Amino acid sequence: MTLRTLADLTLGQRAAGRTALAARWIVGHDGRGHRLVENGEVVIEGGDILHVGPRFEGEVARRIDLGAALISPGFIDLDALSDIDTTLLTVDYGPGWATGRVWPEDYLQGGPREMYAPEDLAFQKRFAFAHLLRNGITTALPIASLFYRAWGETVEEFEAAAEAATDLGLRVYLGPAYRSGGMVCTAPGVLEPRFDEARGLAGLQAALDFAGRIAGAGQGLVQPMLAPDRVETCTLALLQRTMAAARDLGLPVRLHMAQGRMERETVHRLHGMTAPRWLADHGLLHDRLIAPHAVEATPEDLRLYADHGVVVAHCPLVYARDGEMLRSFRRCREMGIRIGMGTDTAPPDMVLNMAVALMMGRAAEGSGTGLTTAEVFDAATLGGADALGRPDLGRLAPGAKADIAVFDLMDPWFAPTVDPIQSLVFGATGRVTKAVFVDGRLSMREGVVAGFDEGAARVRAQAQFERLLARYPDRIWGHPQLERVFPPTYPKMR
Ligand SMILES: [Zn+2]
Known part of the structure; x- marks a missing residue:
């Protein structure tokens, strides 16, 4: 056995035999919670963790010393950005109805158009x-916006997503989003609900067929979930059948609710109460339900989440941009609410999201003791695993999956380390991720993912975004010029 470096491993593959990874810092798990190991080792065998702790005394095929790095469980992203980020088009610009986030009625009547080609969706x-x-x-x-779609997400694009996850080596829970309808703009600032029950139920059926086919694909990396779109786009029948199927099949369900002002007003108009209350009254809250983002949740809504074991997917970055926050992370935890985390926007950076969670969580409590780094790190790892009912994820312990992120604490932009978790979260960027293992396979090394040309992809993403923008006026009330919809930060120089 010789000492090796990460460069000796084949990117995109699982090495034969045991691999010992040594580092100055490791986040291990002792069965009760995360524990820091200083100058220890993690040993991977196949897709699993064999050992976490001091130097492993058994046989290994190779030993890699990562030096002043942090070996951490990989993050679990419950609301993972999976398209070319269009939430950026909602920040700093006008209300949704004036910026293409609500369809004008004539657009719906003309048949909403699919704004992406199948190859665009697969690429995204x-x-x-x-x-x-x-x-x-x-x-x-994965999460993506349906504003740009003819209706829901398609099974074909999710088959492509399963293929991408398998090729790149990412663990995913997949389910095409479906819905019964949504709000349309019938006059400036006037929004009206429009529903098509049959179309919603057909979407659910397609999602269930997909779930049955996809479970365990990609050597177990791909698992199914149910993803009804935001609560105000779903009828009661659609949600009743979704939750019944989730219970029968043991699937996680993700449903956005208590997350936006338009949603709150719409649900009030349709059902005379908040969305969590509406679901609770129909027996539809349960412990496999993941509900982003709870920033609009009332104290009663939060109580219902706690009583029924609903998981909040906390995505602080996308809300902080609009000056909004969960009130508060600590209070939710004290009520017994389960919290996992998500990225939901670009950059899809969980480290940055942990930093924002910490800052906003403390701001919400008005105190530096209002939230701890450990509570946030737990949410991004153990909280996500708990949401998915996966005690083999989100932790480094013997028998857990070898899903690992390695962070470079000697990054030249980082301050010197006193505590590795504090350094990472205060450093506030995922760009220090040196390597990622998923299911024991080296999926990323030094920013490179096997079989993926980042430079070419970035050019293609820009072109796709510009094509989307060019078609924007067509689907906005009054069809204004693009520059009036998205005015520049400064006036353009003449
Ligand atoms: Zn979201």
């Missing part, structure tokens, strides 16, 4: 998955 997911890996995320539940 591959692009996003590579970015998640580059940020130390090893398990992802």
Whole structure:
């Protein structure tokens, strides 16, 4: 056995025999919680962790010393950005109805158009998955906007997503988003609901067929989930059948609710109460339900989440940009609410999201003791695993999956380390991710993902985004010029 470096491993593959990874810092797990190991080793065998602790005394095929690095469980992203990020088009610009985030009625009447070609949709997911890996995320539940779609997501694009996850080596929970309808703009600032029950139920059926086919694909990397779109786009019948199927098949369900002002107003108008109350009254809250983002949740909504074991997917970055926050992370935990985390926007950076979670969580409590780094790190790892019912994820312990992120604490931009978790979170960037293993396979090394040309992909992503923008006026009330919809930060110089 000789001492090796990461460069000796084949990118995109699982090495034969045992691999010992040594580092100055390791986040291990002792069965009760994360524990820091100083100058220890993690040993991978196949797709699993064999050992975490001091130097392993048994036989290994290779030993890699990562030096002043942090070996950490990979992050679990419950609301993982999986398209070319269009939430950026909602920040700093007008209300949704004036900026193409609500369809004008004439657009719906004319038949909403699919704004992406099938190859665009397949590319988006591959692009996003590579970015998640580059940020130390090893398990992802993709999310994308339906505003740009003819209706819901398609089974074909999710088959392409399963293929991308298998090719790149990312653990995923996949389910095409479906819905019964949504709001349309009938006059400036006036929004009206429009539903098509049959179309929603057909979407659920397609998602269930897909779930049955896809479970365990990619040597177990691909698992199914159910993804009804935001609560205000779903009828009661659609949600009742979704939750019944989730229970029968043991699937996680993700449903956005208590997350936006338009949603809150719409649900009130349709059902006379908040979304969590509406679901609770129909027996539809349960412990496999993942509910991003809870920033609009009332105290009663939060109580219902706690009582029914609902998991909040906390995505602080995308909300902080709009000056909004969960109130508060600590209070939710004290109520007994389960919290996992998500990225939901670009950059799909969980380290940055942990930093924002910490800052906003403390701001919400008005105190530096209002949230700890450990609570946030737990949410990004153990909280996600708990949400998925996966005690073999989100931790480094014997028998757990070898889903690992390695962070470079000697990055020249980083301050000297007193505590590795504090350094990482205060450093606030996933760009220090040196390597990622998923299921024992080296999926990313020094920013490179096997079979993925980052430079070419970036050019293609820009072109796709510009094509999308060019078609924007067509689907905005009054069809204004693009520059009026998205005015520049400064006036352009003449
Ligand atoms: Zn979201």
